[in-house]
Amino acid sequence: QQKVQQSPESLxxxxxxxxxxxxxxxxxxxxxxxxxRQHSAKGLEVLVSIFSDGEKEEGRFTxxxxxxxxxxxxxxxxxxxSDSAVYLCAVSRQGTGSKLSFGKGAKLTVSP
Amino acid sequence: EAGVTQSPRYAVLQEGQAVSFWCDPIxxxxxxxxxxxxxxxxxxxxxxxxxxAVIDNSQLPSDRFSxxxxxxxxxTLKIQSAKQGDTxxxxxxxxxxxxxxxxxxxxxxxxxxxx
Numbered sequence: 659q660q661k662v663q664q665s666p667e668s669l670x671x672x673x674x675x676x677x678x679x680x681x682x683x684x685x686x687x688x689x690x691x692x693x694x695r696q697h698s699a700k701g702l703e704v705l706v707s708i709f710s711d712g713e714k715e716e717g718r719f720t721x722x723x724x725x726x727x728x729x730x731x732x733x734x735x736x737x738x739x740s741d742s743a744v745y746l747c748a749v750s751r752q753g754t755g756s757k758l759s760f761g762k763g764a765k766l767t768v769s770p
Numbered sequence: 771e772a773g774v775t776q777s778p779r780y781a782v783l784q785e786g787q788a789v790s791f792w793c794d795p796i797x798x799x800x801x802x803x804x805x806x807x808x809x810x811x812x813x814x815x816x817x818x819x820x821x822x823a824v825i826d827n828s829q830l831p832s833d834r835f836s837x838x839x840x841x842x843x844x845x846t847l848k849i850q851s852a853k854q855g856d857t858x859x860x861x862x863x864x865x866x867x868x869x870x871x872x873x874x875x876x877x878x879x880x881x882x883x884x885x
Binding site: 662690692694699700701702704707746750752757758759760761762763 | 774810811812813814815818826861863871872873874876877878879881
């Protein structure tokens with residue numbers, strides 16, 4: 659069964675400084691990777707999806723994927739206090755009906 | 771376009787009581803998922819449907835949990851004889867298989883507290 663682990667569990671950065679979050683997965687055949695953001699008592703908002711090794715940018719959010727190292731990361735450029743939320747890494751394999759396996763999440767706090 | 775709608779948003783029960791959660795997916799989405807998210811944990815898949823058929827319910831505690839999607843549109847997740855360990859947010863998501871993006875769209879969730 660897929661294991662998805664995120665680090666760090668929590669992170670505090672100052673407004674404007676880069677924030678970086680990490681995610682490792684166990685199934686090397688995985689080929690769908692997404693980062694979601696979850697504000698308190700709200701649903702999940704997809705930030706960026708990546709399907710092949712390399713980098714994918716969506717606005718201030720950039721995902722880096724290295725499947726050989728079973729690692730995907732999220733970098734947030736110029737974070738703002740409104741970016742304070744829980745960030746979830748989700749992994750799936752095409753052909754599995756989009757069954758996502760999630761990490762526990764990382765709590766990001768952006769201080770003014 | 772309306773998103774995924776869930777109700778109720780909040781429920782508080784005593785142990786042993788029953789509760790039903792309702793989900794209205796995005797119009798035209800053929801696949802519907804129910805996830806359980808305990809506090810400070812990531813969501814965990816309980817069950818998912820393609821149209822009205824259950825595709826995978828292997829993680830659904832079958833003795834007390836049940837889920838249906840009778841017409842392939844709305845869905846109901848029911849918990850009978852709730853336990854404190856069922857305290858969690860129940861998230862519904864939908865997707866369109868033929869779009870082949872693997873993109874899921876989530877509702878805001880139903881937060882359950884069992885006392």
